[in-house]
Amino acid sequence: MDYLQAFAISASGMHVERTRVDVSAVNLANANTVRAPGASGFQPMRVVARLTHFGALVSDGLASGAMPAVTVEPLLTAPRMVHEPGHPHADAKGFVAYAPVDPATEMVTLMGAMRSYEANVAAMNTTRSLALKTLEIGRGS
Numbered sequence: 001m002d003y004l005q006a007f008a009i010s011a012s013g014m015h016v017e018r019t020r021v022d023v024s025a026v027n028l029a030n031a032n033t034v035r036a037p038g039a040s041g042f043q044p045m046r047v048v049a050r051l052t053h054f055g056a057l058v059s060d061g062l063a064s065g066a067m068p069a070v071t072v073e074p075l076l077t078a079p080r081m082v083h084e085p086g087h088p089h090a091d092a093k094g095f096v097a098y099a100p101v102d103p104a105t106e107m108v109t110l111m112g113a114m115r116s117y118e119a120n121v122a123a124m125n126t127t128r129s130l131a132l133k134t135l136e137i138g139r140g141s
Helices: 003-029 054-060 103-140
Strands: 045-050 069-074 080-083 095-098
Antiparallel strands (some): 045 069, 080 095
């Protein structure tokens, strides 16, 4: 068994999940960002991981340097409009445009990414334990 492939697969998964955590944190930090009238404001983002040739990645292993393509793409959604007539950024009708971030969705994304990251760490630790046990068995003979 090639342990480097297992380590590379876990590292690749951790890279994707770390990116998801970072993007979700940025989205949550900008949840209450106000858009000035006529200006473009914060657009929430999503992480997209693409595997182009999954069969090749499995057969060759990720140790060959092939990693899934991870991109951060903005969500093109309309701003969240809140009626606050006394706000300095209110439009003529008294509405203020906030960033279209749903905190509940972002928290679910954040928790899912953290759990997936933990699962990849557990898989890497298991692989490390197996490699160490193999070395112990080999040393005893």
